[in-house]
Amino acid sequence: MQNKSQSPCETCGQNPQSKLKKLGVDVDKTDYVVALAGNPNTGKSTVFNSLTGLKQHTGNWPGKTVGRAEGGFMYADSSFKIIDLPGTYSLMSTSEDEEIARNFILFGKPDVTIIVVDAGRLERNLNLALQILEITDKAVLCLNLIDEAKRHNIEVDQRTLSKDLGIPVVATSALRGIGIPELLKTVDDVAKGKIICTPHRIKNVPKEIDSRVKKIQESIEKIYPGIPNSRWIAFRLLDGDEDIIKAIKEGEFINDK
Numbered sequence: 001m002q003n004k005s006q007s008p009c010e011t012c013g014q015n016p017q018s019k020l021k022k023l024g025v026d027v028d029k030t031d032y033v034v035a036l037a038g039n040p041n042t043g044k045s046t047v048f049n050s051l052t053g054l055k056q057h058t059g060n061w062p063g064k065t066v067g068r069a070e071g072g073f074m075y076a077d078s079s080f081k082i083i084d085l086p087g088t089y090s091l092m093s094t095s096e097d098e099e100i101a102r103n104f105i106l107f108g109k110p111d112v113t114i115i116v117v118d119a120g121r122l123e124r125n126l127n128l129a130l131q132i133l134e135i136t137d138k139a140v141l142c143l144n145l146i147d148e149a150k151r152h153n154i155e156v157d158q159r160t161l162s163k164d165l166g167i168p169v170v171a172t173s174a175l176r177g178i179g180i181p182e183l184l185k186t187v188d189d190v191a192k193g194k195i196i197c198t199p200h201r202i203k204n205v206p207k208e209i210d211s212r213v214k215k216i217q218e219s220i221e222k223i224y225p226g227i228p229n230s231r232w233i234a235f236r237l238l239d240g241d242e243d244i245i246k247a248i249k250e251g252e253f254i255n256d257k
């Protein structure tokens with residue numbers, strides 16, 4: 001039955017959005033888990049709200065999302081849990097909120113990570129995107145605020161960007177719902193392995209460093225069997241990251257589900 005508030009376009013079978021059912025907070029036992037990551041103020045909560053029907057705080061000031069919020073949606077007969085995370089500039093972050101985001105991206109084992117970036121501030125935003133691509137095999141770049149970028153005559157070569165990053169890129173204007181159907185379909189395709197990502201990774205790590213990292217990695221995995229991203233942790237330990245040293249000692253990551 002057609003919902004009164006929806007236009008014929010929104011309910012047409014050709015439109016991927018017609019396969020979307022917003023589930024609000026109903027997120028028990030879903031088929032897939034999706035994380036929304038990105039710098040502050042890029043529109044993560046706006047994307048979250050449009051997919052779940054929830055009303056996470058949004059606004060034009062940094063640090064609006066505190067802690068993490070969960071919501072759900074159905075798409076093409078599959079159920080998804082989606083996690084809205086606080087904005088963060090780096091996976092080596094220090095504030096409590098940034099730590100929540102970092103821990104979920106690293107250890108929450110999302111099936112797909114949507115990296116939301118500001119199309120008008122791409123260079124700055126790609127710093128976090130590249131860090132996330134080091135540690136995940138399944139990601140989609142959501143090139144948001146495309147309306148604002150256009151207003152400032154900024155054009156993004158999506159094809160080249162997608163090729164260079166090795167993940168699909170979808171342009172959106174989340175505030176206006178533009179590109180959300182395409183984003184949904186792409187996330188579904190990545191989750192189900194219909195789109196295979198080949199994420200950009202740093203190559204040519206010197207042999208000596210690589211072999212030491214592997215040794216540390218083995219020790220971490222011995223203490224915490226099944227821990228994701230042990231290589232990333234090994235690099236952080238080598239770097240003397242106090243936060244990570246403390247978290248490893250206290251098993252903090254393992255409990256952060």
Ligand SMILES: Nc1nc2c(ncn2[C@@H]2O[C@H](COP(=O)(O)OP(=O)(O)OP(=O)(O)O)[C@@H](O)[C@H]2O)c(=O)[nH]1
Nearest residue numbers: 041042043044045046058059063064065087173174
């Ligand atoms: N013009 C325009 N504004 C947008 C778009 N997406 C989001 N916004 C606005 O940008 C501001 C920030 O959006 P949020 O969704 O709160 O951003 P966020 O990434 O969740 O922010 P943090 O929680 O601080 O990390 C809000 O005022 C939104 O209404 C868009 O595509 N175009």
Ligand SMILES: [Mg+2]
Nearest residue numbers: 044045064065
């Ligand atoms: Mg937010």
